[in-house]
Amino acid sequence: MKCINCGTDNNLQDRTANQGRCKQCNHPFAFEPTSMGTVKITDPMFAKILADISVNNTLYFTPKQLLYFLDNRLRKKAFQPVSFVFLYLFFNIWVTLFFGGMTSAFLPNSFIIVNLIYQAATIFYLFNNTKSSKLNNSSRKSSAKTLIFIGIVIIVVGIFISLSLNSFPIFCTVVILGMLSTFLGTRQLGKVGNLPQEFLVPQSNLEGWLERWQQLNGKIEQLLHSPQERIAPASVNPDVTAYSFDRLIVCDSATIAQILIANNFHFENNCAILSVTGYPQTIFATTMEMLRRNPNLQVFAFHDCSPKGVSLLNHLLTSENWFLNSNLRIIDLGLLPRQILASKRGMFVQNAVPFARKSQELPTTVRQSLSAEELAWLDAGNFVELESFTPQMLIKVLQSGISGSLNLASHDSDLMLVDDSGNDIYIVESFG
Structure with a gap:
């Protein structure tokens, strides 16, 4: 993570050895992403978010606006369809060979059964994504489109395998799974646009981050606080x-x-x-x-x-x-x-x-x-x-x-x- 004070890159070992400070200028880091769980923030990332929402410190904003803005930035990385398809194809082979091999001694057609279970689990995962309040609309739509793609893959590849094995039960199963995936993806694609969402970061967390950031890096001049309630009217010319x-x-x-x-x-x-x-x-x-x-x-x-x-x-x-x-x-x-x-x-x-x-x-x-x-x-x-x-x-x-x-x-x-x-x-x- 780069220091926002001098630009020096500090790895985890550097930050740990220097008690959370820059090894070059000794400036303290406000965030330690390795200890933040699923939501990871770095000092350069937070500094850019502050600069972007204020348009390079020219516009005032509220803590709630910052919470929405930060949430949107985090959600953009929530689901990547290209990476998912690559992993899907890789584990499609790995899971089938590994678990199919383990169960082949006592389960007839173990490779086929394990693969079908894997396909069903993938469909279930993607369908839940299309309804998730932790994903943004773009990620939910991508999940729905991926469901359609997976459904087509299951039908095409599954029919080819079932014909090769001359198995009508396998044919029926892959057609049902493929059609189900395609149907769910198509249906959810029209529903995901305005589904309710939840914040990925609790507001209390952001308040703590803002307090620590200002302690270490100075007051955020563009950050507005609650409107002041004043009873007495001001005198006007x-x-x-x-x-x-x-x-x-x-x-x-x-x-x-x-x-x-x-x-x-x-x-x-x-x-x-x-x-x-x-x-x-x-x-x-x-x-x-x-x-x-x-x-x-x-x-x-x-x-x-x-x-x-x-x-x-x-x-x-x-x-x-x-x-x-x-x-x-x-x-x-x-x-x-x-x-x-x-x-x-x-x-x-x-x-x-x-x-x-x-x-x-x-x-x-x-x-x-x-x-x-x-x-x-x-x-x-x-x-x-x-x-x-x-x-x-x-x-x-x-x-x-x-x-x-x-x-x-x-x-x-x-x-x-x-x-x-x-x-x-x-x-x-x-x-x-």
């Missing part, structure tokens, strides 16, 4: 309050609003940013007063794909504290279930029983705005957090939404009008 904004982004959480504000999105795009919870508290009331002065205000809703998130638009329209009886143009940028179901990139979908209950308790107006497929997805307890996207991606999505809203009449616009009674309400069909 009266000359400033005389103006207003043309656009407002309302987030369903203070954390997302904090990310956007920390990265100066409001300055660079001339818009106000608030959370539905009242963040930032110090200027919330003043900002709302300024916004209500503008009859041409354009509002963008930005939220998690969760029962609370999909209710944000309805809350803005029915709450006296927001825009009840206001003729405004409101655009729902997402996340919405339809955007997740239509996405080809695959998102980090999670599942929790409380979310299923909350989904079923949504107001009738909200449930009627969703399709049957979207309701089924939410009612199953599925959800996706905006924090699963990098700061760069969140900024890109918002800029794209604002840009698309400049010409709502354009046929190229991704915005769809869903209600024109009182308010012009639009939704964005794709996320980013």
Whole structure:
């Protein structure tokens, strides 16, 4: 492992002999991959992850965003189909000869039986991969495609062997196994896209890693902490309050609003940013007063794909504290279930029983705005957090939404009008 301080390569013997420090500059290592179990992190790898998520230290991010980002990097190595096929072919021969030879003295057709058991075990392993919450969508899809490939191999090779041995039982067995593998692979290929996932690294582990990293390498300036809750409003120059904004982004959480504000999105795009919870508290009331002065205000809703998130638009329209009886143009940028179901990139979908209950308790107006497929997805307890996207991606999505809203009449616009009674309400069909 290379030292991030001087670039010297230190092997395990070097690190052990020097009590976890670089043999050249004596800088301590934050990670020791040989003692980390299945998830292995090195100092250069963690340094690159920090640089990549912050775009070379230019963007602020939260610990939760870092957890998602790290998880995605680790999952990319989870299943390699080319390596698996090579190992499958190697052990196909080795297992058959080794175990078949051991059992040949007391088991008729031992080589054939052992090979068939090996094929069945391979199918079982790959099928479990297609459902695994520890793999990403790409790995699950690769497992499904490999299932199809293995099924074809079993059928072709198996039929040839069964005809050579003139054995009808072997013929039937290999056809059944091959067809089963092909069927399961084909079926799972259409299901793996939005299956729930679990983090490979517990959040508590990352917190410990971040603490140790900063002790050894200095404070991570771009790392955001929980939004500060302040009760007392800040004093604002009266000359400033005389103006207003043309656009407002309302987030369903203070954390997302904090990310956007920390990265100066409001300055660079001339818009106000608030959370539905009242963040930032110090200027919330003043900002709302300024916004209500503008009859041409354009509002963008930005939220998690969760029962609370999909209710944000309805809350803005029915709450006296927001825009009840206001003729405004409101655009729902997402996340919405339809955007997740239509996405080809695959998102980090999670599942929790409380979310299923909350989904079923949504107001009738909200449930009627969703399709049957979207309701089924939410009612199953599925959800996706905006924090699963990098700061760069969140900024890109918002800029794209604002840009698309400049010409709502354009046929190229991704915005769809869903209600024109009182308010012009639009939704964005794709996320980013």
